[in-house]
Amino acid sequence: MTEVVMTQTPPVLQGPSEKERKYDRQLRLWAASGQAALESANLLLVNSGSGTVGVETLKNLVLPGVGRFTIVDSTVVGEADLGVNFFLDESSLGKMRAQCSTELLLELNPEVQGDWYPKSEGTLNLQDFLATSTTFTMIMYTFPIQPDNLALLEAYGRQHNTPLVAIHSAGFYSYFRIFLPGAFPIVDTHPDETATTDLRLLTPWPELVEFAKELTKDIDGLDAHQHGHLPFVAILLHYLERWRETHDGTNPSTYAEKVAFRRLVQDAARRDNPEGGEENFDEAVAAVLKTITPSTLPSSLREVFEYKRTHPQEEHSGFWIIADAIYKFYEKHNCLPVPGNVPDMKTQSDVYIKLQNIYKAKARRDVDEVLKMVQATPGGRDVDPAEVELFCKNAAFVKLINPSGGGGGGNGSFDGGADRLATVTAEEFENDKNAEAFMGPLSLIPIYLALHATSHVFHPASSEQILAQVGRLVLGADENKRVVEAAEEVARAGGGELHNISALTGGMVAQEVIKIITKQYIPIENTCVFDGIGSRCQVVRL
Amino acid sequence: MAPDEIPAASGPRWQYLDRIRTRAGPFTNKEMFDGDAVVPFMDSMKILVIGAGGLGCEILKDLALSGFKDIHVIDMDTIDISNLNRQFLFRKADVGSYKAEVAARFVENRVKGVKITPHNCKIQDFDEDFYMQFQIIVCGLDSIEARRWINATLVNMVDEDVDDSLKPLIDGGTEGFKGQSRVILPTMTSCIECQLDMHAPRAAVPLCTIATIPRQPEHCIEWAHIIAWDREKPFPLLDKDDPEHITWLYQKALERAQEFNIPGVTYARTQGVVKNIIPAIASTNAIIAASCCNEALKIASNCAPSLGIPDENNYMMYSGNDSIYTYTFKHEKKDDCPVCGNLARDLDVDGRWTLGELVEALGVRPDAQLKKPSIRSEKKTLYMQFPPSIEEQTRPNLGKSLVELGLEDGEEIGVTDPAFATVSFKFKLRFK
Numbered sequence: 001m002t003e004v005v006m007t008q009t010p011p012v013l014q015g016p017s018e019k020e021r022k023y024d025r026q027l028r029l030w031a032a033s034g035q036a037a038l039e040s041a042n043l044l045l046v047n048s049g050s051g052t053v054g055v056e057t058l059k060n061l062v063l064p065g066v067g068r069f070t071i072v073d074s075t076v077v078g079e080a081d082l083g084v085n086f087f088l089d090e091s092s093l094g095k096m097r098a099q100c101s102t103e104l105l106l107e108l109n110p111e112v113q114g115d116w117y118p119k120s121e122g123t124l125n126l127q128d129f130l131a132t133s134t135t136f137t138m139i140m141y142t143f144p145i146q147p148d149n150l151a152l153l154e155a156y157g158r159q160h161n162t163p164l165v166a167i168h169s170a171g172f173y174s175y176f177r178i179f180l181p182g183a184f185p186i187v188d189t190h191p192d193e194t195a196t197t198d199l200r201l202l203t204p205w206p207e208l209v210e211f212a213k214e215l216t217k218d219i220d221g222l223d224a225h226q227h228g229h230l231p232f233v234a235i236l237l238h239y240l241e242r243w244r245e246t247h248d249g250t251n252p253s254t255y256a257e258k259v260a261f262r263r264l265v266q267d268a269a270r271r272d273n274p275e276g277g278e279e280n281f282d283e284a285v286a287a288v289l290k291t292i293t294p295s296t297l298p299s300s301l302r303e304v305f306e307y308k309r310t311h312p313q314e315e316h317s318g319f320w321i322i323a324d325a326i327y328k329f330y331e332k333h334n335c336l337p338v339p340g341n342v343p344d345m346k347t348q349s350d351v352y353i354k355l356q357n358i359y360k361a362k363a364r365r366d367v368d369e370v371l372k373m374v375q376a377t378p379g380g381r382d383v384d385p386a387e388v389e390l391f392c393k394n395a396a397f398v399k400l401i402n403p404s405g406g407g408g409g410g411n412g413s414f415d416g417g418a419d420r421l422a423t424v425t426a427e428e429f430e431n432d433k434n435a436e437a438f439m440g441p442l443s444l445i446p447i448y449l450a451l452h453a454t455s456h457v458f459h460p461a462s463s464e465q466i467l468a469q470v471g472r473l474v475l476g477a478d479e480n481k482r483v484v485e486a487a488e489e490v491a492r493a494g495g496g497e498l499h500n501i502s503a504l505t506g507g508m509v510a511q512e513v514i515k516i517i518t519k520q521y522i523p524i525e526n527t528c529v530f531d532g533i534g535s536r537c538q539v540v541r542l
Numbered sequence: 543m544a545p546d547e548i549p550a551a552s553g554p555r556w557q558y559l560d561r562i563r564t565r566a567g568p569f570t571n572k573e574m575f576d577g578d579a580v581v582p583f584m585d586s587m588k589i590l591v592i593g594a595g596g597l598g599c600e601i602l603k604d605l606a607l608s609g610f611k612d613i614h615v616i617d618m619d620t621i622d623i624s625n626l627n628r629q630f631l632f633r634k635a636d637v638g639s640y641k642a643e644v645a646a647r648f649v650e651n652r653v654k655g656v657k658i659t660p661h662n663c664k665i666q667d668f669d670e671d672f673y674m675q676f677q678i679i680v681c682g683l684d685s686i687e688a689r690r691w692i693n694a695t696l697v698n699m700v701d702e703d704v705d706d707s708l709k710p711l712i713d714g715g716t717e718g719f720k721g722q723s724r725v726i727l728p729t730m731t732s733c734i735e736c737q738l739d740m741h742a743p744r745a746a747v748p749l750c751t752i753a754t755i756p757r758q759p760e761h762c763i764e765w766a767h768i769i770a771w772d773r774e775k776p777f778p779l780l781d782k783d784d785p786e787h788i789t790w791l792y793q794k795a796l797e798r799a800q801e802f803n804i805p806g807v808t809y810a811r812t813q814g815v816v817k818n819i820i821p822a823i824a825s826t827n828a829i830i831a832a833s834c835c836n837e838a839l840k841i842a843s844n845c846a847p848s849l850g851i852p853d854e855n856n857y858m859m860y861s862g863n864d865s866i867y868t869y870t871f872k873h874e875k876k877d878d879c880p881v882c883g884n885l886a887r888d889l890d891v892d893g894r895w896t897l898g899e900l901v902e903a904l905g906v907r908p909d910a911q912l913k914k915p916s917i918r919s920e921k922k923t924l925y926m927q928f929p930p931s932i933e934e935q936t937r938p939n940l941g942k943s944l945v946e947l948g949l950e951d952g953e954e955i956g957v958t959d960p961a962f963a964t965v966s967f968k969f970k971l972r973f974k
Contacts, residue, residue, distance in 0.1 A: 015785045015809055024624045028814065028821040029718050050558055056828065063628055063824040079554040082654075086603050089652055108630050171562050172836075172846060190863060229755075344758050349802045352757040441870070485568040492567045496558025499607035500836040503600065507828030511719060511862045514825065521719065522864045532836050533569050533846045535723075535858045536870040 019111075026064050034518035039067045039111075041517045042134060046126070046141035046153065047073035047098065049458075050497040052085045053169040054142045055101045056506025059087065061513060062105050068113040069105075070133070073098035074124035084499050096121065126152050135160055138513060143168035143455050144495070157181060163516055167509055168451045171493025172532035173486070174505040175448050177542070178512060178524060182311050184401040185304065185319045187390055188520045191397040197343050198396065199291050199359075201236050202251050203335065207358050212237035215351070227270060231347035231355055232284035236291065239265050239284075252292055262288040280346040295335050300399045305330075307403055318383040322391045323398075325373035325380075329366070337366035337392040367392045399522055416542055418473065424542055425449065425474045432482075442482065444529040444538040449477055450486035460494030463487040489533070501532045508537075552581045552609075559609055563843040574844045584609045584842050590676040591615040592665055592692060594641040596822050597682025597714050599631045600831030602645055605680070606653040608839045613649075614676070616661040616668075617642040622783065628824040665692055670699050673709065678841060680834050681713040682827075684820065686741055686911070687961050689713060690881075693726070693734035694965040697882045700729045710850065712837050714830040715741075718821040719862035721830040724873070725837050725850025728882065732856060732873040735881035740873075742908035759799060759806035763815040766794035782817045791816060829860060880910075880967035886954045889969040897924055897947060898940035904957060912959045912967065919955050921948070927960065944971070 020027065027035060043066060045054045051073065058069055075081075077092040077100055085101070092100035098116035106114045118124045126149050139162055141153055157164045161181040168175055204212070215230055216238035222230070243252060243261055252261040262285055269281035297305075305327050314320050330336060340363025342356045371388045374380040391398065416424075428443035435442050453469035454461055466487040471478035478484070508528060515523040530537040552560060563584075564577040589610050591601050594617035605613055619641050621632045631648040632641070642660035650658045661668075665688055673679070673695060683689055693711065701707045711726040713734065726733050751757070752764045771780060776790050792812040799807040813819065840848035849870070850856045859869040878887040887909070891900060897917070904912045917924045924939050924947060926932040939947060949955075951973040956966045 015789055018623065020810075021623050022626050024627075024810065024813075025819070025822040026627055027810070028819065029823065059630060060823075060825040060828050063626075063630055065627070080557050083555040084558050084607060086607060086652060090654060107633070109626075110634075172567075346751075347755070347757070349755050349757055349804070352755075353803045488568040492562060492565060493558070494561050496561055498559065498562055498836070498839075500604050500832045500839060503604055504829050504832035504836065507825045507830075507832065508862070508866060510825035510828070511823075511866075514823075521862070524865045528866050533840075534870065535833060535837070535849050535855070536868045537866060539865050539867075 023065060030514070030518045030520050034514075034520050035065065037518045038514065039065055041067050041137040043069040043513070044133075044136040044139045045069065045071045045073075046139065046145070046149065047071055047075070047101075048142050049144050049495060050084055051075060051081060051097055051101075051142070052497045052499060053167050053174065053502035053505050053509075054140055055085060055087050055105070056503045057140060057167070057509045057513070058101075058105055058506075059108065060507055060510030062108045062112045062114070064514070065109060065111055066517075068115075069102075070115045070117060070136075071098040071102050072117045072124070072126065072129060073101075074118055074122065076121055080496070084497050084502070086499070130156050136162055137517060138163045138165065140165040140167060140509065140513070142166075143451070144458050145456065147456055154179075165509060165513065167505065168455070169497050169502045169505050170451060170454070170490055170495055171498055172501060173447045173451055173490060173493075173530065174501050174532070175451055175527060175529040176505060176509050176512075177527045178516070179526065180402045180516075183307060183314070183403050184516070184523075185323075186399045186401065186515075186519055186522060187319070187387075187394050188518075189394065189397045189399050190521050191394075196339060196341060196397070197291070198295065198336075198339050199233060199342070200295070200335070200338060201233070201240065201291050202294055204237060205362055207361070208233075209237065211355065211358055224270070224273060228273075228278045228280060229347050229351070230280055231351055232280055232287055232345050233342075233355060235265065235268075235281060235284040236287065239268065240292070253294075258289055258292055261292065283345055297330065297336075298396050301336075301396060303403055304398055304400045307400060316379050318387050319391075321374055321377050321380050321383055322370070322388055324377065325370045325388075326391065326395055328373050329370050336395045337370060338362045339393045339396070340364075341393075363392070401523055401525055420542055422474045424540060425477050428540070429477075429480060441534075441536060441538075444531050444536075445540065446480065446483040446486040447489075447531055448527065448529045448540070448542075449474065449483055450490040453487070454490060454495065457495065461491060463491040466490055498532070501530070504532070505530060552585075556609065559607075563609060563839065563845045565845075567846060569846055571844065571847060576844075580843045580845065581609070585611050587678070587842060588612045588614065588676045589838065589842075590673070590679045591682065592679065592688070593617055593682040593684075594631075594645040594660075595619065595625065595682065595684065596628045596824075596827040597716065597831045597834075598641070599629045599645055600827050601680055601682050601714075601835055602631070602649045602658065603653075604832050604835035605838065606649050606656045606658075608835055610838070610842070611655060612657050612659075613646075614659045614661065615642045615646055616663065616665055617645075618662060618664045628822055628827055630824065670695065673699060674707070676709060677706065678838055679709055679711050680838055681711065682831060682834070683713075683715070686738075686743075689734050690738070691962055693728070694881050694962045696726075697728040697733055697735075698964050710841050712834045712841075712850075714834040716822060716826045716830050718823070719826055721826050721860045722858060723830050723833040723837065723849075723860075724857040725841070725848060726856070727850055727852065730852050730875075731850055732875040733879060733882045736876040736879045736883075737857075737873055738911060739908040743906075743911065746906075756798065756802055756804060759795070759804060759808075759811055760815050762795040762799040762802070762804055762807055763791065763812050765798050766791045766812075767816050770794045770798075782813075788813050788816065826860075826862065829862075833858060833860075880957075880969075881962075881965055886968035886970040888972050889955075890972050890974060891944060892974045893945040893949075893951075894943050896941055896943055900944065901925065901940065910967070910969075912957060913961065915957045915959050915967075917955055917957050919947070919949060920953060924955070944973075 045058055047054045075097040077088055077095055077097045081088050087101040087104040102114045102116040117129050139153055164179040166177045212234040215234045252258045266285050269278045271277055304323050340359045342359050367389050370392055371385055374383050374388055425445055428445040432442050449470045450466055453466045467478040512523050515521045524539045525541050527542045528537055528539050563580050566572055566575055591598055594615050620638055621636050621641055623637055625632055631645045636644045640662040642662050646658035646660035696709050696711055699707050714723045752761050756762050777787055781787050792809050795807045795812055837848045840846050855870045855872050857871055857873045861867045877883045878885040901915055904910045904915045914927050916926045925936045953971050955969050958966050
């Protein structure tokens with residue numbers, strides 16, 4: 001990992017603090033910035049049913065140090081709870097489940113705060129509770145849920161722009177859905193390191209050209225050591241120059257031309273040495289197809305550029321001000337700011353550092369240009385330059401989740417609504433006809449339908465009852481053979497959870513909650529269904 | 543149907559579990575399933591968990607709440623503060639205690655009626671008799687070496703004439719937001735050795751880069767680790783868990799980085815390189831451990847088809863970096879697998895190679911990864927790492943070429959490695 005180090009502060013020689021040691025393995029994933037976001041989050045779990053999946057989710061958020069959580073659950077602990085929920089014990093029997101689980105969860109991490117509601121049996125008033133609580137960062141709720149409580153949570157989410165997560169786990173099946181209050185942009189998406197190399201060999205700037213020329217001006221006269229330590233960037237720039245001399249000044253562009261160019265580079269390696277070749281030329285050859293490519297605008301960034309803003313607060317958000325500036329930069333230069341990282345390559349230390357500095361300096365200039373554009377925008381003076389720098393570095397990988405804002409269903413609903421479900425179901429059934437022919441995995445939408453049909457069912461339902469409800473949700477879906485099987489499987493669970501499936505689902509939900517709170521990595525859009533019989537999941541946009 | 547009409551074979555506490563494990567569903571293989579026999583069978587079953595770390599803690603919890611009553615757990619490690627962000631059975635006061643012991647005690651106290659026996663030792667300390675007592679083995683390990691050892695041991699234990707000598711092996715692994723779970727029926731389905739090349743070790747940095755032309759912070763750290771430490775020996779033995787030792791390496795790496803103007807050497811990165819730290823979080827461990835235990839429940843009860851049924855899927859890959867993606871597939875058994883196959887595996891060599899170069903190649907090949915190989919040809923012993931007297935006797939062979947040693951194209955060699963005591967890896971030499 002090579003960062004664009006703009007200023008060199010002298011490093012501190014002391015070891016890590018106790019907190020850094022405790023969180024070391026996760027700080028390597030989301031860094032101090034992600035940790036700070038996690039520690040300032042305030043989560044709500046509205047728990048129900050057999051009650052395990054939500055608590056398992058919280059466990060995975062308490063351990064990495066989420067700031068604060070509250071469990072709302074009016075259930076009194078019974079025998080069946082102890083067979084499925086790890087955060088209860090014998091002494092919990094007859095007590096409020098919310099309280100017992102909160103206390104056992106808090107043991108996991110003394111830095112986390114937790115609370116429960118209601119304080120005594122039979123007094124759950126969700127409306128009062130929401131009205132008197134500090135604003136929540138995210139809300140998770142589990143099925144089955146009373147329709148009026150669900151409506152209260154959805155209203156809260158709209159009013160406070162709070163992301164909601166709906167979770168349903170029964171028997172071998174589960175799903176969860178994420179409802180984001182609007183378009184959700186992510187800059188720090190953590191792409192694979194190998195994907196981020198962007199060397200601009202087809203559009204080098206003067207300093208880079210000069211650097212390569214200096215190293216390669218007498219390429220044939222270099223001694224074995226010098227020749228064997230030319231950085232591959234200089235090798236490719238040199239032979240591109242040669243190529244253009246014999247190709248009317250054009251770069252290799254078709255696949256055949258690139259292969260021919262690769263051959264040209266390959267043939268230039270010296271083989272009269274004990275190794276029978278040169279490692280730096282091998283690196284150059286291997287890099288041809290990937291690096292000799294004009295830079296194009298990635299579709300995910302195009303989506304950002306083309307997004308029509310609807311929320312008034314988007315006008316003042318740093319993200320959109322920077323996105324506008326990057327767009328102007330792109331229009332002006334026909335390329336994105338240079339990210340500035342240079343992959344490791346065989347060469348002398350000082351040559352590599354010089355090359356690295358050339359890329360860093362160019363990245364710095366591009367950041368400065370974007371920053372000036374940002375600061376010329378109304379409200380742009382308030383934008384943190386570090387945010388501009390991060391955006392420039394990751395521009396090609398910036399991602400907009402939920403671009404259609406509050407769901408495609410209109411009328412303020414969080415998702416695409418019943419029409420969207422019917423459309424997706426029809427598409428999935430159609431795809432399954434092909435999947436069967438190609439032995440591909442079949443759709444998990446039948447599982448979603450069967451679980452969704454029991455969203456508000458608090459007693460074990462028969463497969464007939466489940467199918468009847470599926471038919472009301474999506475006309476005719478109850479006749480599909482795989483939906484019938486899924487309904488039988490859901491009926492088998494009788495609304496009860498299997499600990500493993502809830503632990504697994506709680507892991508997936510916690511990952512997604514962390515991604516949304518830290519604004520790092522890429523969350524799902526917007527529904528994930530898990531099949532514990534086939535051991536696989538499917539993400540689908542509903 | 544009202545809730546009390548659903549039978550609960552082992553009482554109200556386990557009613558949710560019993561609804562599933564004692565009653566067939568639409569996907570249950572009815573010929574293999576006897577709902578009445580499940581509870582007595584699982585009550586008497588012995589299951590072994592290898593590893594009481596990030597995955598192991600989760601596995602113990604999940605098995606205890608899946609109806610397993612007699613669980614053993616092996617782990618030689620003690621608790622470190624950096625475990626506490628995910629190994630949720632441990633508290634700060636437990637730092638320094640044995641993981642297996644603390645984890646076993648915690649789950650036993652929490653879940654009534656479950657017996658957990660801890661073993662604070664290495665898996666290699668036990669012989670086949672020990673492993674024979676279990677019906678299922680679940681692994682939550684961070685080391686490929688240990689996985690290969692238990693895999694080879696379980697493959698060797700399979701004996702057609704001995705009932706229950708085939709032990710299903712369920713294995714989980716995680717790295718950051720990613721992980722995998724897999725089920726192996728030793729000798730019947732693809733084993734860990736068959737899948738070894740899916741977990742190729744990271745390419746090592748060439749020594750000359752570290753010694754003479756460092757470019758990355760990692761090169762400076764490796765220099766401090768490999769060269770400076772050896773030269774200056776600031777402490778008698780390098781303890782990678784001792785902050786004083788890591789600080790020494792960090793300072794050395796930093797000096798070297800400053801000499802070459804290389805940015806980016808930090809304490810955390812020094813520790814990461816030296817200890818080969820893999821990022822780990824609670825949520826990923828929860829996913830993979832639960833997937834493994836879900837398979838264990840299905841195997842133990844037959845209440846639904848599991849991974850690892852011959853000719854069916856046996857491997858689930860999970861990735862949570864970019865949305866969520868699972869890929870569940872069948873990894874094919876390899877006929878030339880050195881552990882579970884019958885055929886020798888082709889090994890491309892050059893007759894001009896010295897035996898020493900062959901030894902090196904066996905260490906780095908993704909499908910071999912044998913770090914301390916002893917080699918025999920069909921005719922004679924070529925090189926033995928142990929005992930020292932034989933090592934000395936055979937050492938001169940390391941300098942001789944394969945041709946000089948009389949090896950021929952197509953000849954089979956047998957390779958043993960102390961990491962896999964009982965197994966002889968067969969390779970067929972293919973001269974370039």
